[in-house]
Amino acid sequence: MPRCGLAGLEVNAVNNGVETVSMRRMSLYVLTAASMACLAITAYAQAPVAVPSPAVTPATSENARDVLSRVRPAVIQIRGFFGSNTAQAFHGSGFAVAADGVFMTNYHVVAQKVQYPDKYRLEYRTAEGKTGRITVLAIDVRHDLAVVRAAGLAPAPLKLEPVVPVKGDRAYSIGFPLDVGLTITEGVSNGRVEDSFDPRIHYSGAINGGMSGGPALNAAGEVIGVNVSGYIFTQLVAFLVPAEHAQALLDRALKQKPGAGSLRKDVLAQLRAHATDLLGALDGAMPTQVTAGYALPAKLAPFIDCIASGDPAPDQPVHIVRINCSAKAGLYVQQGLYGGNLKYSHFVLSTSKLDAWRFARQLSDGAFAFGEHGSRRHVGPFSCNNRIVGLKGFDAGVLVCVRGYRKFEGLYDFTVRVSSLNGSKRGFASHLDMFGLEFEAGLRFIKRYVDALEWKP
Amino acid sequence: MSAETVLIEVCGIHGRVQARERVTLTGDTRTFTIGRGAHADVTVDDAYAAAIHASVEVTPEGKVLVSDLGSVNGIVVSGKRHHGARNLELADGILKIGHTRLRVRTAHEALTPEKPDHIEPASIVRNPAFIATASGLVCVAQLAYAGWLGAPRDIAAAIVIVLTSALLAAGVWVAFWALLSRVMQWEWRWLRHAAILLGVTAVFISLHGLLELGWFVFSLPQWSTRAALVGAIAFACALYLHLNHASNISPRRAALVACIVPALAGGAGYWVMERERMRDVNHIDTSLRIYPPSLRLRSAGAAEDFFRDAAKLRPAADEKRKAMPGDDEPGEAGDDEV
Numbered sequence: 170m171p172r173c174g175l176a177g178l179e180v181n182a183v184n185n186g187v188e189t190v191s192m193r194r195m196s197l198y199v200l201t202a203a204s205m206a207c208l209a210i211t212a213y214a215q216a217p218v219a220v221p222s223p224a225v226t227p228a229t230s231e232n233a234r235d236v237l238s239r240v241r242p243a244v245i246q247i248r249g250f251f252g253s254n255t256a257q258a259f260h261g262s263g264f265a266v267a268a269d270g271v272f273m274t275n276y277h278v279v280a281q282k283v284q285y286p287d288k289y290r291l292e293y294r295t296a297e298g299k300t301g302r303i304t305v306l307a308i309d310v311r312h313d314l315a316v317v318r319a320a321g322l323a324p325a326p327l328k329l330e331p332v333v334p335v336k337g338d339r340a341y342s343i344g345f346p347l348d349v350g351l352t353i354t355e356g357v358s359n360g361r362v363e364d365s366f367d368p369r370i371h372y373s374g375a376i377n378g379g380m381s382g383g384p385a386l387n388a389a390g391e392v393i394g395v396n397v398s399g400y401i402f403t404q405l406v407a408f409l410v411p412a413e414h415a416q417a418l419l420d421r422a423l424k425q426k427p428g429a430g431s432l433r434k435d436v437l438a439q440l441r442a443h444a445t446d447l448l449g450a451l452d453g454a455m456p457t458q459v460t461a462g463y464a465l466p467a468k469l470a471p472f473i474d475c476i477a478s479g480d481p482a483p484d485q486p487v488h489i490v491r492i493n494c495s496a497k498a499g500l501y502v503q504q505g506l507y508g509g510n511l512k513y514s515h516f517v518l519s520t521s522k523l524d525a526w527r528f529a530r531q532l533s534d535g536a537f538a539f540g541e542h543g544s545r546r547h548v549g550p551f552s553c554n555n556r557i558v559g560l561k562g563f564d565a566g567v568l569v570c571v572r573g574y575r576k577f578e579g580l581y582d583f584t585v586r587v588s589s590l591n592g593s594k595r596g597f598a599s600h601l602d603m604f605g606l607e608f609e610a611g612l613r614f615i616k617r618y619v620d621a622l623e624w625k626p
Numbered sequence: 627m628s629a630e631t632v633l634i635e636v637c638g639i640h641g642r643v644q645a646r647e648r649v650t651l652t653g654d655t656r657t658f659t660i661g662r663g664a665h666a667d668v669t670v671d672d673a674y675a676a677a678i679h680a681s682v683e684v685t686p687e688g689k690v691l692v693s694d695l696g697s698v699n700g701i702v703v704s705g706k707r708h709h710g711a712r713n714l715e716l717a718d719g720i721l722k723i724g725h726t727r728l729r730v731r732t733a734h735e736a737l738t739p740e741k742p743d744h745i746e747p748a749s750i751v752r753n754p755a756f757i758a759t760a761s762g763l764v765c766v767a768q769l770a771y772a773g774w775l776g777a778p779r780d781i782a783a784a785i786v787i788v789l790t791s792a793l794l795a796a797g798v799w800v801a802f803w804a805l806l807s808r809v810m811q812w813e814w815r816w817l818r819h820a821a822i823l824l825g826v827t828a829v830f831i832s833l834h835g836l837l838e839l840g841w842f843v844f845s846l847p848q849w850s851t852r853a854a855l856v857g858a859i860a861f862a863c864a865l866y867l868h869l870n871h872a873s874n875i876s877p878r879r880a881a882l883v884a885c886i887v888p889a890l891a892g893g894a895g896y897w898v899m900e901r902e903r904m905r906d907v908n909h910i911d912t913s914l915r916i917y918p919p920s921l922r923l924r925s926a927g928a929a930e931d932f933f934r935d936a937a938k939l940r941p942a943a944d945e946k947r948k949a950m951p952g953d954d955e956p957g958e959a960g961d962d963e964v
Binding site: 529533541542572616 | 774775776842845903904905906907908909910911915916917918919920922925926927928929932933935936937938939940942943944946947948949950
């Protein structure tokens with residue numbers, strides 16, 4: 170599922186799956202834009218308006234002005250400050266979900282505060298310009314949600330509507346895009362995203378940076394989801410977290426005792442649970458696809474995107490088919506750090522022109538072991554195991570490298586490279602990269618992946 | 627008794643003779659004196675020498691005996707300074723008076739045989755021209771092979787580039803040592819230095835290639851510092867041979883220098899690299915080099931064993947993670963993280 174921070178990678182993958190320098194640059198640009206896009210807006214509501222009670226018949230109006238006037242007092246802008254600065258570092262949106270000033274927003278809006286509690290402070294600003302402190306009560310990294318308390322502010326809460334609207338239903342999104350003031354956008358719900366690992370509602374309407382954490386509403390002014398992300402360079406493809414998850418987090422937040430447990434420990438526990446779920450969803454028989462005589466892991470689950478491409482020119486020394494697959498499962502943890510994801514690619518080489526020696530060199534180059542880029546702020550160096558191993562019907566060079574997360578103990582990145590050694594005219598190099606997973610489960614998956622490789626001439 | 631001639635040579639830098647004095651010994655007069663004064667038999671222009679500094683006696687058997695005649699600075703024989711010593715034997719013929727090095731040569735000295743300036747057919751294999759040519763061909767073949775292997779599209783251009791740059795680098799290296807030979811030994815010795823460079827390179831390129839091939843052929847474990855170690859040993863060998871041919875230092879001292887220099891340079895380089903690696907979280911230590919499948923001689927290991935070993939990566943990774951230095955990477959402002 171696309172998230173604010175990952176939108177660029179999605180765009181990258183959609184283009185053709187071949188990573189080039191220029192595309193990398195583009196994805197970086199997109200990330201910057203995307204992180205901006207993850208910010209929220211507050212409503213500058215004037216007169217308080219009656220909040221619809223659950224008893225009110227829904228869909229009394231499809232007018233955006235009506236919807237906005239109803240919910241305006243409940244929407245705030247959440248702003249983050251670095252140190253004692255008065256200029257903001259980031260901003261997002263939030264909305265009231267319970268009495269006593271309990272608000273819902275995105276985890277990624279408050280992530281820096283959760284990870285560096287002493288370095289950041291959070292404040293709200295209402296549409297009237299009233300400001301005050303915000304404290305984080307509970308977080309749900311998996312669904313990118315957070316429950317916060319705003320000091321000295323208690324508007325009537327919005328009602329959460331856990332039933333996902335059907336495709337074609339009118340929907341509205343409210344927030345503070347790019348810090349330009351309270352904004353409502355009108356669009357259409359396209360129901361649940363079917364092949365997403367994390368549950369999302371597909372909203373066809375504009376969601377921009379700063380609207381993150383703001384409410385998405387139906388025509389009756391009930392919250393159907395929380396603004397979470399959109400693609401950059403696409404038109405009106407945006408995503409909401411379904412309200413049922415907001416309700417679940419709210420229930421948990423209201424039940425827990427104040428000051429119970431550490432939020433950072435929660436993050437680690439939730440990352441571990443997500444990692445377990447991710448590999449659990451990939452359990453079972455591993456589907457393969459045969460290319461040039463080699464059975465290679467194919468699309469392993471609906472939430473994995475695969476793209477196969479090649480150069481069609483007929484007279485090349487080596488013909489290369491590239492198969493790139495990536496799971497859309499990465500969780501935003503903090504700036505520059507995503508957890509719980511995996512991707513794999515196969516480079517299948519064949520030649521009719523090169524001799525065995527030069528073909529072997531081409532295969533060596535394809536098998537070259539670049540580690541997936543990580544920051545030493547977050548991970549340690551790799552440790553590797555590199556051997557020639559007999560697999561099903563062929564021998565292969567197998568390289569497995571592991572590095573540990575520094576602040577999330579028990580999570581690891583894995584880099585796997587497998588290259589066939591049996592063909593003088595055909596061969597493949599397979600790359601598997603996994604991020605933020607538990608060691609035992611990760612290694613088990615690698616073993617299944619390697620076991621699935623087979624020579625089927 | 628017939629007259630006997632003794633040569634007294636004043637040695638300059640790198641053993642060059644700056645002046646030569648001939649002394650004739652007759653009958654019972656087998657002793658002459660050296661000093662700054664005009665009345666010494668051999669006069670040296672040295673402010674640190676006495677007027678009559680030392681006396682030298684050449685025995686009928688050819689032994690050279692030196693005595694200090696009460697000078698302030700004494701005499702230096704075999705690297706040791708002596709004051710007022712009598713009848714010290716000059717084994718190597720070298721005597722230091724003041725700051726002047728003198729060589730005493732008699733008719734009894736052992737001369738090295740005359741060097742032939744043409745190649746003896748029997749020693750053709752040891753001839754530098756032969757070694758340089760043969761190992762040069764091996765090096766060219768290796769480079770051409772590497773160029774051919776890696777460039778399936780334009781082989782000729784790749785090979786020309788590789789050969790030209792290698793030739794240039796080798797030329798600079800050989801010229802440096804030849805110049806040193808010219809200064810220290812009065813001979814250019816181009817061929818000898820070319821033979822050393824090309825011979826050592828040919829041997830060690832082949833060794834490196836064999837080790838790399840061995841991993842593939844016999845499924846040996848990868849050894850990450852292998853290339854660096856082979857390189858360091860090759861450098862040490864070349865340095866030893868070059869020093870022996872280009873300078874006056876003794877073989878033992880040359881061997882010492884040839885061991886210490888690569889060890890220091892290599893050690894420092896390795897230490898810096900290891901430190902960088904500790905900080906580079908994206909570095910992967912091992913890469914695969916694949917050869918044609920027909921070369922494989924030993925069967926591969928079992929996948930079960932591989933994954934049993936892989937389970938040990940966890941403590942290894944944890945150890946490296948804990949050994950990391952603190953949060954010193956630039957953060958958000960200059961952030962290039964994805």
